[in-house]
Amino acid sequence: GQNIDQPTEMTATEGAIVQINCTYQTSGFNGLFWYQQHAGEAPTFLSYNVLDGLEEKGRFSSFLSRSKGYSYLLLKELQMKDSASYLCVKYSSASKIIFGSGTRLSIRP
Amino acid sequence: DVKVTQSSRYLVKRTGEKVFLECVQDMDHENMFWYRQDPGLGLRLIYFSYDVKMKEKGDIPEGYSVSREKKERFSLILESASTNQTSMYLCASTQGNEKLLFGSGTQLSVL
Numbered sequence: 001g002q003n004i005d006q007p008t009e010m011t012a013t014e015g016a017i018v019q020i021n022c023t024y025q026t027s028g029f030n031g032l033f034w035y036q037q038h039a040g041e042a043p044t045f046l047s048y049n050v051l052d053g054l055e056e057k058g059r060f061s062s063f064l065s066r067s068k069g070y071s072y073l074l075l076k077e078l079q080m081k082d083s084a085s086y087l088c089v090k091y092s093s094a095s096k097i098i099f100g101s102g103t104r105l106s107i108r109p
Numbered sequence: 110d111v112k113v114t115q116s117s118r119y120l121v122k123r124t125g126e127k128v129f130l131e132c133v134q135d136m137d138h139e140n141m142f143w144y145r146q147d148p149g150l151g152l153r154l155i156y157f158s159y160d161v162k163m164k165e166k167g168d169i170p171e172g173y174s175v176s177r178e179k180k181e182r183f184s185l186i187l188e189s190a191s192t193n194q195t196s197m198y199l200c201a202s203t204q205g206n207e208k209l210l211f212g213s214g215t216q217l218s219v220l
Contacts, residue, residue, distance in 0.1 A: 031206055042199055042211035043152075087152075091206055094140045094157070095165055101151040 004100035006088045011106045017076050020103045022088030026069040031091035034062050034073045037102065038084045046073070046086075075105075083107045111136045115200050115212035122219050128187040130215055132200030138210075140203045141183035143167075143175060145196040146214075152199065158183055190219045 004024045012018040024032070031050045035043035047055055049064035049071060061074040073086055088100040116131035134141065143155040144167075154167030156175040164175050172194060176184045183202075187194055200212040 033208060035209075040197075040214075040216075042214045043209075045208040045210070048208055089209075094159060094203065094205070097142075097154075097209065099152040101149070 004088050004090055004098055006086075006100045006103045008101070009104045009106070011108060012075075012078055014078055014080060014107055014109050016078050017074065018078060018105065020073045020075075020086050020088075020105070022071045022073075022100060024069050024071070024088070024090045024098070024100075026066065028092040028096065029066060029069070029090060030093065032062075032064055032071045033087075033089040033091060034060075034071075035087040035089060036084050037087060043087055078107050080107050080109070111210065113200055113202055113210050113212040115198075115215050117215050118213060120215055120217045122187075122190050122217065124191060124219060126187075126190050126219075128190050128217070128219075130185040130187075130198055130200075130217070132183045132185070132202075132212055133181050134183075134202040134210070135181065136202065136204070136210070137180065138202040138204045139180070141177065142201045142203075142209070143173075143183065143185045144199045144201065145169070146199060147196050155185065190217075192219050195219045 006022045034046040037043040047062035054063045059076045064071045085102040087102045090098045113134045141158045144152045158164045158177040174186045198215045201209040203209045
């Protein structure tokens, strides 16, 4: 199938590091997006991985292993405003973009 | 700033009404999408358009239709609104395999 699996909820402490994992079916894979979505708002783009390895962008990094069908989003120096849902999204083609159900991240002081 | 604009942030309609949700993008993108998002279900694709007057059904097209008469505008139509269409509706656009850009969403309540 085209399922994307990511944890439903995670909790972390302000200032700490958290890693959100995502696994997906490898067939038809052409890219992996991560989006952030605050409650009641639209998703906003965080990162896009096409090749294996780590992409770093400020406090956020995203990793991809195409052979394993695995990605993670790493958030460092957590801030309260990072409390949000994080969506793992597999891109196969313009007509085949599959969204995970999202990981709701709660940051505690 | 490039953007995707949805005409309404909140909308309340009655059962049986015809509802139009409008979406406009200013990036000359070919591809436009309509999703709905419900708690616990994630984003589900209603319809996708890859060019003017071209459309494809998504995962949940029943009860919806779309119109794309101009490249920048993609409209979602609920022919006869029902309570189970109460949801957050999100429009998005993209070019090729570039990132999806979303509008701010329309929270539709059907009473």
